[in-house]
Amino acid sequence: MIDLYYWPTPNGWKISIMLEECALPYRVVPVNIGAGEQFKPEFLAISPNNRMPAIVDHAPTGGGAPVAVFESGAILQYLAEKTGQFLPNDLRGKYDALQWVNWQMGGLGPMAGQATHFNVYAPQFTPVERLTYGQDRYTNEVNRLFGVLDKRLADREFVAGTYSIADMAIWPWVVPYKNLKQDLETFPNVRRWFRDTMGQRPAVRKGKDVGAELRRPQTVHSEEERRILFGQTAATVR
Numbered sequence: 001m002i003d004l005y006y007w008p009t010p011n012g013w014k015i016s017i018m019l020e021e022c023a024l025p026y027r028v029v030p031v032n033i034g035a036g037e038q039f040k041p042e043f044l045a046i047s048p049n050n051r052m053p054a055i056v057d058h059a060p061t062g063g064g065a066p067v068a069v070f071e072s073g074a075i076l077q078y079l080a081e082k083t084g085q086f087l088p089n090d091l092r093g094k095y096d097a098l099q100w101v102n103w104q105m106g107g108l109g110p111m112a113g114q115a116t117h118f119n120v121y122a123p124q125f126t127p128v129e130r131l132t133y134g135q136d137r138y139t140n141e142v143n144r145l146f147g148v149l150d151k152r153l154a155d156r157e158f159v160a161g162t163y164s165i166a167d168m169a170i171w172p173w174v175v176p177y178k179n180l181k182q183d184l185e186t187f188p189n190v191r192r193w194f195r196d197t198m199g200q201r202p203a204v205r206k207g208k209d210v211g212a213e214l215r216r217p218q219t220v221h222s223e224e225e226r227r228i229l230f231g232q233t234a235a236t237v238r
Contacts, residue, residue, distance in 0.1 A: 001025050001026065001027060001058050001059065002019065002024055002025065002026040002027070002055050002056065002057050002058070002059075003026070003027050003029050003055060003056040003058070004016065004019065004026045004027065004028050004029065004053060004055055005029045005031050005043065005046060005047065005052050005053055005054040005055065005056075006028050006029065006030060006031060006052055006053050006210070006211060007030065007031050007032065007033050007052050007053075007211065007214065008210065008211040008212060008214055008215045009033075009052075010109070010112075010172035010173045010175060010176065011051075011052070011053055011072045011109070011172070012052060012053050012072075012210075012211070013172040013175070013207060013208050013210075014053070014072045014075075014076060014168055014169055014172055015053045015055065015072060015075050015076070015079075016028075016207040016208070016210040016211075017168050017171075017172070017203060017204050017207030017208065018075075018076055018079050018080075018086070018165065018168050018207070019079070019207070020203035020204075020206045020207040020210075021085070021086065021168070021201075021203040021204075021207070022079060022083045022085055022086070024079070024083065026055075028210060028211060030211065030214060031043060031052040032214075033052065038050045038051060038052060039236060045068075046068045046070065047068075047070035048070065049070060049071070050232075050236070051070070051071075053070075053072055053075060054068065054069065054070040054075070055068070055069050055075050055078075055079075056068045057069070057078075057082070060082070061081075061082055071105075072105070072169070073101050073102065073104070073105040073169060076101060076165040076168060076169060077098070077101070077165065079165075080164075080165050086163065086164045086165050086168070087164055087165055088160075088162065088164070093160070093161070093162070096160045096161065096166075097159075097160040097164040097165060097166045098166075100152075100159050100160055100166035100169070100170065101165055101166050101169045103148075103170075104166075104169040104170045104173060105169070107145055108142070108145045108149075108170060108173050109173055111138055111141045111142050111145060112138075112142050112145075112173050112176070112180055114134070114137075114138040115135075115138035115139050115141075115142045115179075115180045115181070116176060116179050116180065117134075117138075117230070118131055118134040118135045118138055118139075119135055119139065119179055119180070119181055120179050121230070122134070135181075139180065139181045139182075142180045142181075142182060143182060146174075146177075146182055146187050146190060147187070149170065149174075149187070149189075149190050150187040150188070150189045150190045151189075152189075153189035153190060153192070153193050154189050157193075157197055158193075158197065159193075167193075167198060168204075171194065171198045171204065172208070174190065174194045175208070177194075
C-alpha cells in the first residue's frame, strides 16, 4: 500500500494519475494547503520542503522499512522504476522521457504557478495596475513553453515517443490553460494531445478526479490563508 499525501492541484494530479495508470493500491491522505497542514511536523518528516505531493511506500521493492519520497518528479520516477512501467529501459528512451519531466519541473510548472498567482490570486488583494509586469512576464513565458510543447508534439503522439511519465508530468499543467491566459486553438498539437490523446485515457480522467470534492474556487478567504499560501519564509520551516 502507498500513502499519497495529496491535494487536488496539478502536482497532486501527476501522482494520482500515475497510481491509476499503474493500478497500484493507494490511500489518499489529504494535505489542506490552504489550512497550513503542510507545515505539521509529521508531514515535514516526509516532505522536508513542506510541499505536497509526497508518498510513503509501505511495500518497497526488496522489502525493508517504508520508503518516503517527496517532489512530484522524483515520485514519478520512483513509481516507474518500482513497477517497470512508463519509463523506457533503454538509455536513449529513458533520458528522452526524463529530460521532459525535468522540463516540466524546472520550467512549465514554476512559470505556470507564477502566472496563476498574478492572474488569479494577486488581483484579489493588489490593485490591477501594479500587477501588469508580473502578469505579462509569466503569461508570456508560459506562452513560449506551450510553443515548445506544440513543436515537440508536431510529429509524435506522446511527448517522449511512447506514453511515459513525461506526459503525466506535463498534462496537469495544461489543465488550467484558461487561468494561464492561453488559447489552445493557437497550439493545435497541444490541443490534440491534451484533449484526445491524454484527455480520453480512463486513468488520466480518474486520476484527475481524485479528491475533486476537496477543491473550491481559487479565492483567498482571509489574511491568514493569504499568509499561509503566499507569505512563507525560512522561519516557516524552522
